[in-house]
Amino acid sequence: MKKAATIEVAGYTTLPLQLPPTSIYPTPATHYLYIRPHEPRIPDPDSTRSLFIVNTPIDTTEVHLRHLFSTQLSAGRVERITFEDVPVKKPGLATATEPNLSHRANKKRKRITADDLQSTLDEITPPSTWDRALHKSGAHAIVVFADKPSMESSLKAAAKAARKNTNLIWGDGIPLDRIPPLGVQRYISHERRRYPERSALLRSVNDFMTVFEQVSEARKKEESKKAGVPDEDGFVTVVNGPKLNSVAREEEMRELVERQKKKEEGLEDFYRFQSREKRKERQQLLLRRFDEDRRKLADIKMRRGKIRPE
Incomplete structure (x- = not known):
């Protein structure tokens, strides 16, 4: 009796993939993905609908993983993918330019600190010189699905494909124009992208300098307050x-x-002498008002005495 293949290792579902042969290495190879639900130490709102994938191929792109789950496994719909060695751009802070000043007029202005601006400044980079990222061996990725049922169905489909030993060819069926080519064409593109267009480079520099000035002004204001x-x-x-x-x-x-x-x-009457001083102040105030009223009455009587009836 043939022994069933192991589809789970240390809580990971093992999914075998066939790497297609190339002109340099014409022999097909088997690559294994290790998949499990994403369980970070600090849970986030998307962790319940995410899969954690280990040992992704070095040429993995977002198109590859979307095609794997949506087409080859016919499972859930992928919302986004985060790679281990690719920085994720957070939603940047709006700079104080003319277009967004009118947009802020009807909203309550949120206080932006210098640290917030500094994080935005760190994310501004010049145009990339590579059209496609390559990953290190054994890298991992996080695949976020549209909802939790999509994630669960994708995990079940991967386990079913591994159990039935389905032949899944990596990248099979993806149009060539959706993925930048590798090999010599990759380095030709890299040489061309080393000299970006003037408008793109100028836009990046202007964004950096604008946020840099805002960071400097925010630092000065914080120091002046201190x-x-x-x-x-x-x-x-x-x-x-x-x-x-x-x-x-x-x-x-x-x-x-x-x-x-x-x-x-709340500390006005904390000590007894403070209460005594307050009583004295009230007494003096009443005496001053009494003296003022008495002088006013005396003045009125004097003015009446000068008026003689005809």
């Missing part, structure tokens, strides 16, 4: 730079006074 404000230990940070003008100084002093008032809230 100047003259004691920290938790009572020390004052001394910064090097031009002194603030009178308007900025007044605003800073107003903020300090308001901050001090907030600290003193």
